[in-house]
Amino acid sequence: MSTLAENYPGEIKSILAKYPPDQKRSAVMALIYLAQREGGYVTKQALREIAEICEISTTDVASLVGFYSLYYDQPGGKYRLQVCTDLPCALRGAEQFLENLCENLGIKVGETTADGLLTVEHVMCLAACDKAPMFQVQSGEGLAYYENQTAESALELVGRLRRREAGKDGR
Amino acid sequence: MDAKYLLLRHREIPDINRLEVYRQHGGYQAFHKAVTAMTPAEVTAVVKASGLRGRGGAGFPTGLKWSFIDAHKWPHYVVANADESEPGTFKDREIMEGNPYQFLEGVAIAAYAIQANAAYIYLRGEFWQLAGQLDQRIAELEATGLLGDQLFGTDYSLRMYTHLGAGAYICGEETALLESMEGKLGQPRLRPPFPPSFGLYGKPTVVNNVETLANVPLIVERGADWYRTFGTEKSTGVKIFSLSGCVNKPGNYELPLGATFRELIFEHGGGIPGGREIKAIMPAGASSSLIVANQEALDTPMDYESVPNVGAALGSASVIVIDDSVSVPWLIRKTIHFFKHESCGKCTPCREGTYWMMHLTERIDSGQAGWEDVELLREVASQVRGKCLCALGEFSIEAVLSGIERFQSDFEARVQSKQIEGEPEPQAAG
Amino acid sequence: MAKLVTLTIDEKQVTVPEGTLIVDAAKKIGVDVPVFCYHPKMEPVGMCRMCLVDIGRPLRDRNTGELLLEPDGSPRIQFGPKLETACTTPVSEGMVVVGDADNVRRGRKDIIEFILTSHPLDCPICDKGGECPLQDLTMDHGPGQSRFIYDEKIHLAKHVPLGELIVLDRERCIQCGRCVRYQDEIVDDPVIAFHNRGRSLEIVTFSEPGFDSYFSGNTTDICPVGALTTADFRFEARPWELKSAASLCSQCPVGCNITFNVRREAKSGGNWVIKRVMPRQNEAVNEIWICDKGRFAYHYTESPERIKQPLVRKNGELTPASLEEALQVVAARLREAGEGLLTLASGRLSNEDLFNLRELTAGVGGKTGLYSQMGGGDLVAQVGVGKGTDFALMGPETAILVVASNLLEEAPIWWSRLKQAADRGARLIVVNPRPTKLDRYAAHTIRYPYGSETAAILALLNAISAKRPNLPESVQSLARAAELQAAAKTFADAQDAVVLYGSEGTSLAASQALAQACANLLIATGHIGRPNNGLLGVWSRANEQGAWDMGFRPLPDLQGAMKAARALYVVAADPARDDPLLAETGEFMVVQELFLTDTARLADVVLPVRAYTEREGTYTTGERRVQRFYPALPEPAGVKADFAISAQIGQLLGLELEGRSPARVMERIASQVPDYAGVSYNELAKVSEQWPIVGRGDLYYGGTSYENKQGLGVQLSSAAHRGETVTLGWPAWPEVKTAAGSLLAVPVTRLYDRGNTVLPSRLLHPRIGQPHVLMHPSNARELGVREGDTVQVTLNGSGNVVVARLDRSLPLDVVLVPRSMGLPIAGPVGVQVRVVERVAV
Ligand SMILES: Cc1cc2nc3c(=O)[nH]c(=O)nc-3n(C[C@H](O)[C@H](O)[C@H](O)COP(=O)(O)O)c2cc1C
């Protein structure tokens, strides 16, 4: 398995450059995101490597992965559809929206589609309350918002993601 | 100055999120003026005089905070709080997307005022794309000489960096935010000491909300008296009200402090959909008490002094509107679920209290509870009060206690539904 | 001296130094403020919220600053809007603290009730039951019955091993964070941490092995519930069934005070057995901590391998005999041998044993020898640390120089105390051939090639003194290095300074020289004869300093001396095991031992002895503090203590030795060994109030470490301290030469080795690991050796098959050989390494 240092030497350098030289530990959060790029979650080896870079213990890195909800120590779907069902969105039908989405995908909240492509989750307020129903898509590459959604628009996106994957395999 | 907006200027000035356009409209004159023509103390004095108060929730006087910075310990830091995670709050995001340079200029001026050479912007992890944009803008500013070494030929230097959180509401609390920035668990610190004496890396630090900082350039450019022409005596200036929930036109509305709930909800927000009646208002997001939306409440000015008169606080001014289709037990079940999910777990009352209240609210809302459970819920909530290490735990009980007290009949209905078998659950709107 | 502040706590007045926390001020006057997360040895965090009190402060006039007064003239007190945490609030003048009031009681009840909502109700089967702060505080402050529906409790894993030594019960954890903070703040091993957040917070470890720390056991003492327990004691017994006996750890020169918990149990055939080792408070020695070796290695004392019957060699066979018979034989042979007698003993013995051995040996005109690879105990007696020395008192005014020692491995508790001294500002100077964990806290780190430790110290001396002995070129460049110059200055300028010398890479001769060089440095800079000044040897055995004080000296040519001896009397030592060359012995050998060791197997007579847990005695620590240990278990029938055996042999030889009791032997020691004048068992048993107060009714405060009621011991004064003149000596050190391109094997010390007093503890086997050597990866590459390969290591003419471990922090061209790990090594020596078997990859 190739290491972070091999894959992202440049990124690591610029991340560390943000903080005082004696505060390498501050880089840990950004490095965890980096480690999630490949598989969408943090492997044990990555934990060790991040610990080395930041000069802290592997346990301390793992502890952070557990604390923050955008970090994962287990693989999930390649794309995580995270629907906000917090109060303001719920007042605008987000729970219904989530239900429909799950029905259409034939999975329950928290589950992953058979093709391993999509995991559907509900999350807390995403600061888009005026554009509910809405969700974000988290993948190794990062996060994107999808606002003012309908069952249709959501399925359209799902279709796009599926075709994109198929295309990748095709090549 | 007849512009409609001070903060949401992108709504009338297209492309102000491009540096040259922002500069055509006076951008970075304030920063230039501060660095070249004012002492740090003078800058702080203007902001103090303007009466600007923190927009992050606590409403603490901004200039005063800056003046607390410990001048015996160096270096100093400015940290912009862009964690914006309070349910119902989405104003900082619009500023950073639509009018980013005014915010960044505000950060720069704050940094100069406390002589910080490094400023960090802590964004919630979900603002991942936004962070990318800000990184580019910061690079652009360095390229243009508006950030970097020896600015405007003085010996003042400033660097700016973004720092991305990773999904934790508690990291909006300033000391938890600092812990998080240091690569530790986002759990609040003991206070005192406060950030101006012991902040990032233990160094004197000013933490300010995005909206707070976005006000600063105009204040420095046009003066305290000009700023005081907006808002009320004690609550000066304008505020962005994030309007959400059961309204026709949810969104951000920039109004002078002191505008009434009625103006916001009915004039600007277009009233309640589906001909329903307004039932309650949460003026400060999920952390808010429930205000009974009677005439008196609707005519209450939205400023730091008046909102308490109707049993709530202005907080971050995230106004969630509740109509008569919503059952309060369902509502507090939602808010408690949020706080239980976000409790950092450091202190006992919040960690255990929110967990216990979650079980109680679930049973009550699903009609599985008797009145004694509602009583118990009230007691557990009161038991949390005043014992927590930070405000999150204290926030978690506001809706619960005000809900039970002010909307008792909703709870009675739920409790009775225990007997009546198979009664359909009242649904939330939409 | 901090300014004093007077306040009132529950109507009692107390005056304490400014900055004291309310919770501690209350403790001082016996007012109990319940706590869970607070611990007097750690920074307050205010997490658990159990310590709530009502705090009032005197009102002052805004303008004049004058106190506002009540009509009756007393200051007007204003109480806060809400209860505050006593563990985070420092005292202030005129403060009024109320704990004994309804609102406060309610507040505490509320917190307890919250904690109980997710705490299981399994006290009847919980190891902590009976000494559980949560249990006790629930009794005192808790609600009558739970209003939390049981089915809504979260249920979590109840048996989560955090490595082999510590077991976590997730349900019981109350998230006080004491364990996590101890590991981070006090011993800097952050190998456990909180995972998840909110109600799902749980302790995890991701180190390999799990909970990889030499101090992990201490977390079980400060855990306020039964969440953390030792794998050793788990489900073994209930605290109230246990009797306790005061004792000392027998593993290293720190001399940690401990308590053995013992009980008589059916499953052990109705015998008394040790159930666990607990720390016993001695703030000047181990505070309230012990290391895991001290906690888990005691099992050797109860090993079934122990010999209980004397053996005498009859027509080639070692055969059981009566003690009388055996002693007759021994007496006869010793008389014969006369000056041909060599008595070889180790620092595993008590002072009383060693003293009687010396008397016995002198009585027949023989010689004594100390079985050790370290020298310098005589110098420590002269310029050792002055009476009143205490690492806990060392701060910015003190320089601490550690040379040729991997202190964490050689004396873990000293390591942790030095680390904390450095945290307080003490200037640490680490002089070692390879990096060690102590470097992290060092003001100066100095590296020298293995074998040049003495030269490195002389280089320091040169840097500050006029006299300039010329140095071997191995350290010429080092001597010029700015870092060394700076370190020398730091040391010389410090008001107080101590030097600890260990045995990293040193032979006996080298160690002797090193000690002399260190002594010279201390004398030259005037750092002798005062508290917190002087020399310490990091000995490898608990009472090695005592052995020196009792007149035992290591023998330069041990092999020769053993061969030459007409009679060998080997006590508490196993030379044959450490080095095959030491297996050839003279005409007659008697071995006095716990086990049938390799040496014992070669003996003509073998005498069984009591373990130190079965008798009384004293050890002298590296800081030259004489301390008592008491019997924990009843004496085994027919087996005697060493001092008594010597006395009995003496009797047969018509010598008048004291054999009645160790206390009486100590009377003789006191009268004949000047340094020990005035030492008596009564003196040693004296105690005085220690801070923090632990081990009383309030285990929630300090944890389950035992209160010291049995004696803090007596610290001896060094010759220098008594004002006797001490003079510089010339250290002649053996030069270490290796043929170019060949590797040098050097001995190093590991905490967990395969010694007779460690190996019997099965629990530790995974940590002890296989016999191995360490080398730098690039040396390994040249030899085609990979991590984990089995290699043939040839040194001192003997080939040994061990595992190769690679470590890039090591210097080049050396092979580190851990002592007592199955390879014979007494000092630096040339070595060949070749691969025998590759690890599968
Ligand atoms: C639980 C909690 C969450 C908070 N979240 C935010 C937030 O998302 N954004 C913010 O600016 N302030 C937040 N605050 C307030 C900050 O602690 C701090 O008061 C503020 O950033 C100071 O900036 P200001 O004076 O400009 O308002 C939060 C406070 C608490 C207790």
Ligand code: SF4
């Ligand atoms: S109140 Fe909640 S969020 Fe704040 S410290 Fe306590 S547990 Fe953490």
Ligand code: FES
């Ligand atoms: S909060 Fe004071 S003891 Fe835990």
